[in-house]
Amino acid sequence: MTNEYGKAAPLSYNKYLRVPDLIGLQDCLSGPEHHDELLFITVHQAYELWFKQILHELDAAVLLMNQDRLPAAARTLGRVVEIEKLLVTQIHILETMVPISFLGFREQLNPASGFQSMQFREIEFTSGLKLEGILNEFRNDPFAYERLRKRYETASLSEIFFAVLSRRGLDAPADDKSLTDAERKQLYERRTQAVLEVLTHFEERYEEFQLGEALLEHDEFFLLWRSHHIKMVERMVGAKRGTGGSEGIGYLQTTLGKKFFPELWEARTYLDVKHGAGGCPFSSPP
Numbered sequence: 001m002t003n004e005y006g007k008a009a010p011l012s013y014n015k016y017l018r019v020p021d022l023i024g025l026q027d028c029l030s031g032p033e034h035h036d037e038l039l040f041i042t043v044h045q046a047y048e049l050w051f052k053q054i055l056h057e058l059d060a061a062v063l064l065m066n067q068d069r070l071p072a073a074a075r076t077l078g079r080v081v082e083i084e085k086l087l088v089t090q091i092h093i094l095e096t097m098v099p100i101s102f103l104g105f106r107e108q109l110n111p112a113s114g115f116q117s118m119q120f121r122e123i124e125f126t127s128g129l130k131l132e133g134i135l136n137e138f139r140n141d142p143f144a145y146e147r148l149r150k151r152y153e154t155a156s157l158s159e160i161f162f163a164v165l166s167r168r169g170l171d172a173p174a175d176d177k178s179l180t181d182a183e184r185k186q187l188y189e190r191r192t193q194a195v196l197e198v199l200t201h202f203e204e205r206y207e208e209f210q211l212g213e214a215l216l217e218h219d220e221f222f223l224l225w226r227s228h229h230i231k232m233v234e235r236m237v238g239a240k241r242g243t244g245g246s247e248g249i250g251y252l253q254t255t256l257g258k259k260f261f262p263e264l265w266e267a268r269t270y271l272d273v274k275h276g277a278g279g280c281p282f283s284s285p286p
């Protein structure tokens with residue numbers, strides 16, 4: 001862009017960050033405009049920007065893990081966790097709305113819902129929580145469906161983590177869609193056993209341990225977000241049905257059991273100082 005003398009205008013803060021575009025993206029639907037609707041839109045848009053950054057970091061972590069650069073991958077996941085800590089506390093800004101005020105514009109959001117957040121689902125798929133039912137929810141949204149389908153078909157962080165353990169000599173087999181339920185159960189136990197090895201010998205296997213802890217923390221803060229979101233929703237609308245058509249908090253509570261890396265949690269149940277001498281139910285008999 002040039003100025004009135006035909007010279008290139010110097011870069012400015014507002015130009016670089018496209019601030020005029022950014023602050024023009026909050027279109028309130030209420031008429032007359034409801035004071036709190038701007039907060040509602042801003043909080044959601046801020047989430048979506050952070051989701052974009054999280055996906056950027058998760059994709060980097062995948063590359064690093066594939067290159068066996070575990071400390072760098074763990075550091076990248078550390079950034080994801082710091083963002084997630086912010087996302088957990090950010091939800092409470094919405095609690096500064098009094099419930100009657102939120103109800104003043106809630107009806108107009110119908111049938112839109114956070115349930116349809118494409119990037120939230122991308123984070124779930126990329127981490128390891130891939131549900132075909134969720135993918136199919138996006139069938140009528142070609143842009144979102146295509147992004148999600150790609151992530152659905154690409155190896156997740158969970159898959160890549162066990163591939164890393166396998167390359168490092170542990171018995172952590174790869175998943176295969178054709179496995180029977182019994183075979184999948186066995187795969188889960190062998191992977192849990194591999195994690196148990198890492199947790200027991202964490203000094204010798206410090207790189208694998210550090211990466212596993214970073215993944216677990218990502219899972220933990222995502223779950224914490226779920227639970228803070230539920231309490232905020234209950235405070236705002238009680239047990240009313242959601243704008244997306246679900247039962248509301250009844251549905252949301254069912255999501256609290258979702259884990260990206262269940263084996264990383266499960267292994268702790270069997271961790272025992274006697275491990276190796278028969279302390280683990282999955283280990284071969286001494």
Ligand code: HEM
Pocket residue numbers: 043044047048091094102112113114115116117120229233236237241242243244245246247248249251252255
């Ligand atoms: C007053 C504010 C909010 C209320 C009352 C609310 C309410 C709800 C309800 C009732 C659901 C269940 C689905 C449905 O039937 O609609 C839901 C799901 C969801 N909401 Fe919110 N929400 C709020 C703010 C937010 C914010 C700020 C985000 C950030 C992105 C968000 C993200 C989500 C996501 C990702 C789901 C799907 C969760 C899952 O299926 O695991 N919500 N919300």
